[in-house]
Amino acid sequence: MKMTFRWYGPEDPVTLDKIRQIPNMSGVVTAVYSVPVGEVWPMEEIEKLKKDANAKGLEMEVIESVPVHEDIKLRRGDYKRYIENYKENIRRLAKHGVKCICYNFMPVFDWTRSQLDKELEDGSRTLIYDKEQVAALDPRKLALPGWDSSYSPEEIKELIDAYQAQGDEGLWESLNYFIQEIIPVAIECDVNMAIHPDDPCWPIFGLPRIITNEKNLDRFLSLYDDPHHGLTLCAGSLGCGVFNNYTAMVRKYGKMGRIHFAHLRNIKLLSDESFEESAHYSGCGSLDMVEIMKAYHDVGFKGYMRPDHGRMIWGETGKPGYGLYDRALGAMYLTGIWETLDKMEEK
Numbered sequence: 001m002k003m004t005f006r007w008y009g010p011e012d013p014v015t016l017d018k019i020r021q022i023p024n025m026s027g028v029v030t031a032v033y034s035v036p037v038g039e040v041w042p043m044e045e046i047e048k049l050k051k052d053a054n055a056k057g058l059e060m061e062v063i064e065s066v067p068v069h070e071d072i073k074l075r076r077g078d079y080k081r082y083i084e085n086y087k088e089n090i091r092r093l094a095k096h097g098v099k100c101i102c103y104n105f106m107p108v109f110d111w112t113r114s115q116l117d118k119e120l121e122d123g124s125r126t127l128i129y130d131k132e133q134v135a136a137l138d139p140r141k142l143a144l145p146g147w148d149s150s151y152s153p154e155e156i157k158e159l160i161d162a163y164q165a166q167g168d169e170g171l172w173e174s175l176n177y178f179i180q181e182i183i184p185v186a187i188e189c190d191v192n193m194a195i196h197p198d199d200p201c202w203p204i205f206g207l208p209r210i211i212t213n214e215k216n217l218d219r220f221l222s223l224y225d226d227p228h229h230g231l232t233l234c235a236g237s238l239g240c241g242v243f244n245n246y247t248a249m250v251r252k253y254g255k256m257g258r259i260h261f262a263h264l265r266n267i268k269l270l271s272d273e274s275f276e277e278s279a280h281y282s283g284c285g286s287l288d289m290v291e292i293m294k295a296y297h298d299v300g301f302k303g304y305m306r307p308d309h310g311r312m313i314w315g316e317t318g319k320p321g322y323g324l325y326d327r328a329l330g331a332m333y334l335t336g337i338w339e340t341l342d343k344m345e346e347k
């Protein structure tokens with residue numbers, strides 16, 4: 001495996017100089033953020049990101065994300081042009097040595113939490129999802145980080161109505177259309193496409209969500225029979241569903257060679273459809289990180305890993321989930337488990 005770290009580009013207070021000091025860090029996971037969703041990324045900007053990372057001894061082999069325009073997910077408006085743009089982005093990234101592209105197919109809202117700074121008993125702050133708090137939210141008025149704030153309340157309402165009219169099967173059809181278009185390009189460029197599961201892994205605000213459980217991951221992979229069509233297996237996103245056995249998924253899809261990118265974080269399940277994001281250490285959450293890492297090790301995982309969201313600790317402030325300290329602790333903890341598994345295997 002290759003350990004990586006998400007970096008939000010030159011504006012990120014977590015600089016490359018800091019990231020490079022985390023032991024065993026092979027590279028950054030990043031994206032071009034200056035271009036509206038759906039447009040082609042300028043060559044110079046891709047090149048600059050790569051040059052900056054390489055100058056600090058870090059690779060740029062993983063992109064997270066190349067976002068998918070809502071028109072593609074709804075197969076309406078300019079979707080054909082956006083799909084052509086998407087193909088061009090795959091080609092441009094491949095030219096710059098990118099080997100894996102993470103994306104998701106969540107309608108309107110990306111990852112969703114009810115609070116971004118819940119204080120835990122030890123004084124750290126974390127992201128939580130509380131079923132009742134979410135039920136009380138009006139999706140038309142949401143303006144929290146992590147969500148696209150460029151929509152007006154009327155636009156959000158229109159989008160939600162369009163997705164509800166399309167339904168689950170309509171969203172599957174849009175996804176299938178998109179996959180049939182882009183995977184041949186990914187194969188040609190030898191780039192692994194890795195879909196990120198929906199976070200959390202159940203429908204919110206009455207919107208369809210389909211990348212949520214083992215049955216649907218099976219269905220997703222069956223859309224195109226080629227290893228370039230694969231998964232970002234996110235422990236937090238899938239693990240917050242009591243119906244999901246993340247470790248079993250690692251073994252199953254890992255053996256098939258369909259996991260290209262692993263997001264690792266722990267979560268503490270509080271009740272049905274409520275959870276808080278905890279430190280990576282198994283003792284802090286509901287997921288057994290050693291069992292998870294052992295599953296990746298057993299299947300001979302050669303893809304990329306990154307510590308996922310971290311808490312805010314030691315007084316750090318910044319982008320919720322994406323501070324330096326707790327993610328660096330997570331990276332070292334995961335690296336330590338991996339090193340141990342390597343050494344045990346040698347004996």
Ligand SMILES: [Mn+2]
Pocket residue numbers: 196234235236237263308
């Ligand atoms: Mn994730």
